[in-house]
């Protein structure tokens with residue numbers, strides 16, 4: 001009940017508060033109502049070679065932490081094999097029909113798998129609950145996080161122009177939130193690298209809720225801070241996507257990306273139907289963190 005009320009108030013307020021310091025004040029207020037950080041242990045599916053402290057420091061300072069290659073080819077192939085059995089959709093359509101991945105129409109720019117299917121893939125669910133990731137994210141947010149989205153999509157190359165999140169923007173999903181990204185295909189300059197403007201999560205420039213041109217971003221921020229993430233498959237990074245970012249339109253080839261989002265509250269744009277399951281009990285995962293996905 002309280003969470004529902006907070007969600008409504010939150011939506012109205014946070015979409016209109018763009019100043020970084022004012023958002024800090026609102027975070028401090030909302031934190032009072034949310035469960036405190038707990039330490040996670042025991043579930044470590046990702047091969048992370050950096051300390052939790054380093055990742056937290058990077059996230060605080062830059063809005064971005066690079067975890068390196070954390071998934072092996074065997075793990076990626078296993079996830080992809082399971083994805084092959086699922087349908088994915090061009091969610092920009094009003095009534096989306098499944099996309100044929102071997103010949104997506106030229107008008108189809110992105111094809112998304114469904115959250116309810118993705119969380120049934122054990123590897124993905126375990127990754128979302130990696131203990132070290134949960135510790136880093138909890139400490140960054142200052143509260144016990146909520147997994148508020150699990151997303152995976154193809155971005156298709158050779159399209160006429162960029163669309164939606166392929167332009168620079170800030171996400172205004174909650175007061176504080178992060179997204180963890182995994183490349184499931186190799187990403188070079190031509191295959192739609194994700195681009196993040198380091199430190200922009202704490203800079204009061206280009207704060208409006210709109211898309212920004214490349215020129216505006218280059219003219220506003222230090223060029224050295226514009227990170228173009230050309231990385232091999234299996235790479236992972238955690239980002240505060242209140243900072244400026246985009247997924248470049250691929251020139252050729254298709255990019256497959258997996259994304260887990262952690263926030264204070266449920267996201268206003270999502271409809272949640274937590275599935276009845278004993279998976280949390282079985283895998284010993286936190287009920288609060290996963291409450292939008294599963295309940296018992």
Ligand SMILES: O=C(O)CCC(=O)C(=O)O
Nearest residue numbers: 165171194241245246247
């Ligand atoms: O496709 C990408 O790399 C960008 C995704 C993005 O902008 C987002 O999830 O907010």
